[in-house]
Amino acid sequence: MKATPKVLVGQRSPKSPWLAVNLSAALPGAGQMYDGAIARGLIIAVAHGSLLAFILWSIFAPEGNTLRGLITLVPLLSLYIFNLWDSHHAAKRGITLDEFSPLRYQSSDPWYPVFLSQVLPGLGHLFLQRAAIGGTLLILGILTAYLANFNPDLLPLMTIIWAAGCGLAYRAAPSRQRQWGWLGLLLAAVIVTRFAISSIPFVVPQQVVQCIVPSESMLPTLEVRDRIFVRPRPLDQPLSVGDIIVFSNPERTPLDQAGDLYNLMVKRVVALPGQRVEIRLGQVWINDTPLAEPYLKDPILYEWGPEIVPNGNLFVLGDNRNKSRDSHIWGFLPRPHVVGNAYKIYWPPQRVQPLP
Structure with a gap:
């Protein structure tokens, strides 16, 4: 026993x-x-x-x-x-x-x-x-x-x-x-x-989407290979001028696949639906008022517009304006392509910081 x-x-x-x-x-x-x-x-x-x-x-x-x-x-x-x-x-x-x-x-x-x-x-x-x-x-x-x-x-x-x-x-x-x-x-x-x-x-x-910056189009704000967190935004949630957004490439992504997490791009919102946008004298003008953009490194070397942003669309540009393939080349961005707002660089360690 x-x-x-x-x-x-x-x-x-x-x-x-x-x-x-x-x-x-x-x-x-x-x-x-x-x-x-x-x-x-x-x-x-x-x-x-x-x-x-x-x-x-x-x-x-x-x-x-x-x-x-x-x-x-x-x-x-x-x-x-x-x-x-x-x-x-x-x-x-x-x-x-x-x-x-x-x-x-x-x-x-x-x-x-x-x-x-x-x-x-x-x-x-x-x-x-x-x-x-x-x-x-x-x-x-x-x-x-x-x-x-x-x-x-x-x-x-x-x-x-x-x-x-x-x-x-x-x-x-x-x-x-x-x-x-x-x-x-x-x-x-x-x-x-x-x-x-x-x-x-x-x-x-x-709640959070990860994305790797693919090009130099957002210098100096974002560098190539920066890893960023993106906060998804529903279609009915408004965006603001100055927001950094991630979206599916409208040149490569059909509208019925808009918002898919493939062929992603990252740019800054410059103009909203109904706003009159123009690029002249080295800067962006919204409704004939110059847009303050302290994050830009160089003045813009091209001219564009004026045009009014259609409903359901956005006008987006890279911060590295002269080396960015964006709305000034392929036109307005349909809102369904937007994945969300980039809000943080989370890697590499020396680059970790919140995004405005």
């Missing part, structure tokens, strides 16, 4: 180290709270959330420093690993040393294969020498995760397979006493957390 962990008078009941690790793997700090270290668990949870928020702000906010955000991934990962170790270490305090053997404990604790199944569905069953179901879950988990990269409708199925692998591993593991309530909470956390993380690659492109 296996000996049960001894509990001294006045001591708390022993906790499962691997249940604590499972909880902390799904929700950082939850394992410490399960161990009874409420304050430490809250500190870890807040620190984890704060680092994550700082990373997202640094990368995507106009004023954020992209490189600093990427570097912060190192302390975030370090905190996550510490969170797993600390939750396991704190729970072990409830087990006396003469009863605790790491190898024997992890092989008999039903929560250990559950943790392996959090890493990859099926690993827990393989650890328990259930090769058939373990291999099946492993293949299903990897396959659905791969296919979900192309079809977000598969994300719920992927998270369910992950959670099912954890639940089935717990059921298959030998144990004299089951903790079904904790299993239910853990599976709910696994589903919510993995679905949230897996949705990021699909949610972010709806």
Whole structure:
């Protein structure tokens, strides 16, 4: 008969180290709270959330420093690993040393294969020498995760397979006493957390589009190979003179494909629908008033217009006016071609800055 962990008078009941690790793997700090270290668990949870928020702000906010955000991934990962170790270490305090053997404990604790199944569905069953179901879950988990990269409708199925692998591993593991309530909470956390993380690659492109500056037409504001973030704009959202916009090339993109993320160009809005635009005397005139453009490096060497911008169109020019293929060559830009406003140079590091 296996000996049960001894509990001294006045001591708390022993906790499962691997249940604590499972909880902390799904929700950082939850394992410490399960161990009874409420304050430490809250500190870890807040620190984890704060680092994550700082990373997202640094990368995507106009004023954020992209490189600093990427570097912060190192302390975030370090905190996550510490969170797993600390939750396991704190729970072990409830087990006396003469009863605790790491190898024997992890092989008999039903929560250990559950943790392996959090890493990859099926690993827990393989650890328990259930090769058939373990291999099946492993293949299903990897396959659905791969296919979900192309079809977000598969994300719920992927998270369910992950959670099912954890639940089935717990059921298959030998144990004299089951903790079904904790299993239910853990599976709910696994589903919510993995679905949230897996949705990021699909949610972010709806809010931010990435673009690489293809030419010198926007010098000195934008340099070739600058990587910029673009905030998508619906058709009914107005633009302003001076906005830097990204759009599909009207010379290469049919109107029925307008706004596709191919053949992209970046220019500055110079005139809006109904405005009379003219280029003479080295500068742009809007409704016979010279347009102040402090961002230009050289005066314009050509003349154009005057013409009135038609409804549903824009007049756009590159900041490097004399070396830009833009509206003064191919005409007005139909509004459906516009993808959105460029708002930040996010790479290379020495060029990171917000765009006006």
